[in-house]
Amino acid sequence: MPFTEIVGHQKQLEVLGRSLEGNRLHHAYLFLGPDGVGKRTVALSLAAVIHCSFGNHDSCGRCETCLSIRDGNHPDVRVIKPEPGKREITIRQMRDLQRQLEFRSFSGKKKIAIIDPAHLMNIPAQNSLLKTLEDPPGDALLILISNNTASLLSTVLSRCLRLYFSFISVEETAGFLEGRKGIAPEKAKLLAALTGGSLGEALNCDENKLLDQRKRWIERFSSLSQGNHRGVMALAEEMAADRELSLQVVQWVEGWYRDILIHQMTGPEGEIRNTDMGEKIHEAASTHPFKHTLSVLSWIGRVKGELQRNYNRRLILENFLIKLVDRNPCGPGAVPT
């Protein structure tokens, strides 16, 4: 994809463009930023710019080279990710990569390796990459992609040129959704707000699922009344049936409570995400003590961690829901006495 077609990230693209123009391309980049904002797209675009034989300081996006890079079968552009069935990028993959980089490139241009996501490299793998990151063989370019620096070694960080990517603004996302996917403006705006500037998420999600299911689940949560333990059990059982579903619902509920908190703190003009449920948020915010909102949010944080670590889903959810209805006599929308 040519640089000009990328949504957002003007600053980052400008940096890369300048480096290309000035022939000052670093040999190791670290693209940092939240998931789904287009880091990999930018990396592949950069690869295309370098290899495309038609464009001048940008790729054409139509020639054979550009297409093969886009489809992931250009011999000089490799994307390294965990092998199927594995959670980590292993040292074996790194050794392979290093051997590949020793060879001259097929096209005579740069050999490009994109490690995505770099934070899934395990410690031995990161260590074994160090020497290559510092002094790569002649024409190699390494691009590491990650959403955090915490799981990368400081020795790795120090060898890379960092490029920070941030969320794409809600307006830009909405505009793109309207134009590209032909979504009604109102809906596009809501979708953009819900995915919070993560274009990848907005594009990949099933919009109806996101819009309707979210609403339904949140309503179910907020209508739980005090001591309704029977309802709690049923809800927990239903959610626990599927790992992805439970994580997703918890995420939605988190967004919901976050909106309530923001509303409580800043009043109606606060920047909320669930824009379609404004009235309900207002109602809940005015009846909820904010301390309760805060504790619910910290419970949710814990629940999310435990779900991700594959604890017993049903137990976790039951525990959470019981706390929610017990501490809160009239359901999550009311003041405890």
Added chain:
Amino acid sequence: MLIAGSCARRSRKPRQVRKEAAVAVVIPVPQGSLAVSDDHPKYMSYKVLARKWRPRQFGEIVGQGHITRILTNAIQSNRIAHSYLFTGIRGVGKTTAARILARALNCEKGPTPDPCNQCTSCLEISNGNSIDVFEIDGATNRGIDEVRQIIENIRYQPAKSRYKIYIIDEVHQVTKEGFNALLKTLEEPPPFGKFILATTEPHRIPDTILSRCQRFDFRRISSRDIARRLSEIARDENLRVTEGALLLISREAEGSMRDAQSLLEQVLSYSAPTATGQESGVQVDEQLLLDILGVVERKVLYDLSEAVIKGDPKRCIEIVAGVMAQGLDLTRLSRELVEQFRNLLVARLLQEKGGGGEGHKSESSVLGLLFDLPDQEFEDLNGQVSELSVDTLMDYFRVMSDGDLEVARSSYPRFALETTLIRLATLPGAIPVAEALERLEGLERRLSGEGGRAEVPPSGVTGERGRGENRVETREVNTSESPRPEEKAAVWKKFLAFIMEEKKFLASHLEQVVPLKLPPGKLEIGVGERHQLNYLMDPENLTTLKDYACRFFASEVTVIVSSLIGKSLVSESKTVGLKQFVDDGKNNMVEETLRIFGGSIKEVKKRAEY
């Protein structure tokens, strides 16, 4: 597809062949411009600053004088050890020093501390194709097989140089078996064999290896040294950067030269003149630099901490939204906030310790160790915390550092950060110390006014009285003729110093007791520890104490020792913790409990979570 196919084929090869492949890896890693491909004009072989400016002489290594001097002297006096271990954080010159040492030893005009960098040997080592210097990536070739290969090869004479040198970089990744296999060779290599190990993590290297090496710990490089080096580079690269901006970069680098050079590289990629050299490039000042590096302005940090201290969550959220709109990195902001609250806490502790105010100014060296901040910011810190208690600041720090973990983990860092800030801004109990003390006294007065407290005097103690009553009594007496509390404390201090001169042991016991009443007339002290009580109740010691008291106060003095065991010694530090408790008279339950059981408030703990 092509690549994937060839990979698969390789891994299906019989094991013996793969072993050979592993052997082949011990071939030195190319460091220089091996693949020269000038036939492709597009985006080729640019060497980044960190590589281009890698020192080529010992003298060029910045900030490691203690090491380069030893190495130089060792070469001059021909006392070269056979194995060296270079340790230190990233980017301080370990690998560089190892390469220079290799050149120095094998230089055709050497061994000399100043390798010529012109002879074949030096050039070969620089290009990474010397046949007698092996630079091995210890993290990739980490198994026992690779180590056996080294042991096998080191027995043969060097091909054409003086020494056969093995540089093993990232050596901490070598496996346990690998290290053990290396032990014998590392202890007694052939006379021409030299080892240079380099690592960032010396603690992961077995002791048996450590004891066989001469170890050099590379230091963090001071930001001034880094800045000086950067300005040389900037001048040479035709980059216009202000002094302030360079200093900022070197502070960001946290003592690592490579980090600093990477940052400078980043600046270059924004503002450098293009290769054609027609543009002269933009002047980079601090403002532009902040923008380039995505660093949050210091002011934002102060605004946030101020909003938190003032308890204004709305302002916090607005600031975060502003930072977000600039497209800055929130995880980084969160980490810097942790540091900000840490700085606030330390500033407050210094205030308490310094007391007078000028105390901490003089110890600027200590200050430099505690904060890496300009004086102006230190003033700002002081301004913000002067009204807060250490406890509150501890809470801020704790909540913020917990929150930072969450921010780092979260897929929506913004929410986590917002929640953390709201939590901070709504933390209960940011009451100034003075006010807390006042309230405490109020409570105390009320408590003692109640009367009828059931006190159980510990056995064998004379003159037993409750704390509250004592206080009241003293106050009554004081109003008429005795000195005010501060003066009282001063007198007591002098008295202690007086005893200290002659009877240290007694004085050290007295240091921990509370003077309830001072002469003229009676000297009454309250003791909170049982062993001290026993000591002071001993007739002999009591007499000694009495003698000293008589001498010091120059009058007849009766000494009374009271037990305070099981009661609170309300010292100033504790009142801070009490503040939350002693809330405008609503704590009837506490008072009631105290009355019924005849207890006292010893410690107040805040609930950890809400």
